[in-house]
Amino acid sequence: MSYEKLPLEEFYKTIDELKPKFIERLQKAIAIPSVSSDETLRPKVVEMAHFLVDELTTLGFQDIQLKDLGIQPPPVADANLKLPPIVLARFGQDPKKKNVLVYGHYDVQPALKEDGWATEPFTMFHDKENDILFGRGSTDDKGPVMGWLNVVEAHNKLGWELPVNLVCCFEGMEESGSLGLDELVAKEAQQYFKGVDQVTISDNYWLGTTKPVLTYGLRGCNYYQIIVEGPGADLHSGIFGGIIAEPMTDLVKLMSTLVDNKGKILIDGVSDMVAPLTEKEDQLYDAIDFSVEELNAAAGSKTSLHDNKKDILKHRWRFPSLSLHGIEGAFSGAGAKTVIPAKVVGKFSIRTVPNIVSNTLDKLVIDHVTKEFAKLDSVNKFKVELIHDGAYWVSDPFNESFTAASKATQDVWNVVPDFTREGGSIPITLTFEKELGVDVLLLPMGRGDDGAHSINEKLDVPNYINGCKTLGGYLHYYAKA
Numbered sequence: 001m002s003y004e005k006l007p008l009e010e011f012y013k014t015i016d017e018l019k020p021k022f023i024e025r026l027q028k029a030i031a032i033p034s035v036s037s038d039e040t041l042r043p044k045v046v047e048m049a050h051f052l053v054d055e056l057t058t059l060g061f062q063d064i065q066l067k068d069l070g071i072q073p074p075p076v077a078d079a080n081l082k083l084p085p086i087v088l089a090r091f092g093q094d095p096k097k098k099n100v101l102v103y104g105h106y107d108v109q110p111a112l113k114e115d116g117w118a119t120e121p122f123t124m125f126h127d128k129e130n131d132i133l134f135g136r137g138s139t140d141d142k143g144p145v146m147g148w149l150n151v152v153e154a155h156n157k158l159g160w161e162l163p164v165n166l167v168c169c170f171e172g173m174e175e176s177g178s179l180g181l182d183e184l185v186a187k188e189a190q191q192y193f194k195g196v197d198q199v200t201i202s203d204n205y206w207l208g209t210t211k212p213v214l215t216y217g218l219r220g221c222n223y224y225q226i227i228v229e230g231p232g233a234d235l236h237s238g239i240f241g242g243i244i245a246e247p248m249t250d251l252v253k254l255m256s257t258l259v260d261n262k263g264k265i266l267i268d269g270v271s272d273m274v275a276p277l278t279e280k281e282d283q284l285y286d287a288i289d290f291s292v293e294e295l296n297a298a299a300g301s302k303t304s305l306h307d308n309k310k311d312i313l314k315h316r317w318r319f320p321s322l323s324l325h326g327i328e329g330a331f332s333g334a335g336a337k338t339v340i341p342a343k344v345v346g347k348f349s350i351r352t353v354p355n356i357v358s359n360t361l362d363k364l365v366i367d368h369v370t371k372e373f374a375k376l377d378s379v380n381k382f383k384v385e386l387i388h389d390g391a392y393w394v395s396d397p398f399n400e401s402f403t404a405a406s407k408a409t410q411d412v413w414n415v416v417p418d419f420t421r422e423g424g425s426i427p428i429t430l431t432f433e434k435e436l437g438v439d440v441l442l443l444p445m446g447r448g449d450d451g452a453h454s455i456n457e458k459l460d461v462p463n464y465i466n467g468c469k470t471l472g473g474y475l476h477y478y479a480k481a
């Protein structure tokens with residue numbers, strides 16, 4: 001841990017002092033159910049954008065803009081549904097300073113108390129005994145987004161200048177494929193984002209629960225739906241069962257042809273596109289701090305398909321996976337409803353890795369499902385389509401920003417971070433790298449057991465507060481690099 005420390009103690013202390021205010025800010029953010037995938041909640045996503053504008057204004061950010069992205073493209077139920085705006089803002093425009101673009105998302109995954117949450121998902125619960133903040137979006141990604149605002153607030157309180165010019169880009173559709181953002185980034189590359197030296201994203205998680213990480217890779221995500229429809233309305237299974245072709249029977253058969261119960265993708269040609277694992281790469285996994293026990297703890301079960309660290313890491317970071325997510329239109333309530341659903345929509349996604357070509361993958365998937373449907377000899381109507389996609393990203397972590405982030409992490413956590421890849425996806429990452437021609441750093445705040453996308457999503461207060469210190473410390477080290 002030999003590096004020249006910067007005098008940041010006052011800054012770190014100020015973050016500690018502002019802790020109650022920072023918790024309150026996150027509480028207000030969590031209270032807005034900004035679920036991007038639920039069309040009925042779109043006004044709440046827009047409300048969240050305005051909440052950010054108010055906070056940014058109060059903190060003294062400049063040139064705050066809401067960028068309109070127009071109408072959401074199909075498939076979507078409401079053909080006139082507007083995409084939520086992109087929130088852009090700057091703090092400082094000093095030509096002598098570096099320009100760091102920070103990206104985050106203000107939308108969240110859906111959450112209902114009846115999914116199994118212990119507390120209301122959109123009412124933040126502070127478990128004071130364990131010092132944990134529970135609520136949808138706490139770790140993904142409202143905590144980290146508030147983190148950047150908190151860094152500025154701490155500087156304001158100290159009367160310090162920010163060491164860099166900060167450019168913020170916060171979006172409201174990340175959980176739904178970042179629709180419209182690629183085009184905006186391309187358009188603003190030589191305008192709002194002109195002169196950006198580096199992009200930093202805090203929107204993923206540590207691998208485990210104790211050791212901070214810096215992340216240099218993400219899997220991509222192609223999300224599909226299969227629609228099967230037959231009767232004109234839901235029907236009584238006593239009257240119509242055995243007499244008509246049931247959409248659900250077709251759909252379940254189709255979905256079972258996609259992946260086996262050991263996680264093997266059954267679509268021809270997908271595995272052939274995966275880049276072979278090199279020996280050097282294989283050795284990288286040895287040094288990573290992680291265990292099967294940590295995976296079990298985060299999953300809340302002992303249902304791992306792999307019994308050793310290396311295989312788990314490879315399957316999370318390095319190989320594709322196919323997950324079945326749900327069936328829209330199917331009976332899913334408690335009790336025993338004897339219904340034959342008239343129209344069902346099966347949802348699944350594939351996490352992609354180098355060198356899978358997105359369009360080729362789409363074709364393989366569509367051909368596979370079409371071929372399997374033909375085998376069923378069904379009279380029902382059928383369609384398979386891509387809902388959204390997002391590219392994978394892998395970078396070389398040996399650059400100034402990773403070094404700066406490592407120093408800040410050591411200041412705050414007293415440990416050298418591991419360099420990891422992430423199994424999840426942040427669709428815009430590769431676009432930033434390509435369109436702005438700069439390095440991207442992923443600097444996560446939360447822990448691997450935070451339950452992002454799951455019930456009881458949480459952010460430990462030490463991760464929130466030390467995370468703010470790390471984000472701010474990183475800006476200082478990067479400014480000096």
Ligand SMILES: C[C@H](N)C(=O)N[C@@H](Cc1c[nH]cn1)C(=O)O
Pocket residue numbers: 140141174175176177203204221223390423424425426427452
């Ligand atoms: C890692 C990030 N916080 C995240 O959760 N990303 C989502 C992005 C996505 C892609 N399709 C739908 N959502 C994820 O990895 O699921």
Ligand SMILES: [Zn+2]
Pocket residue numbers: 105140141174203204
């Ligand atoms: Zn996220």
Ligand SMILES: [Zn+2]
Pocket residue numbers: 109140175452453
């Ligand atoms: Zn997410």
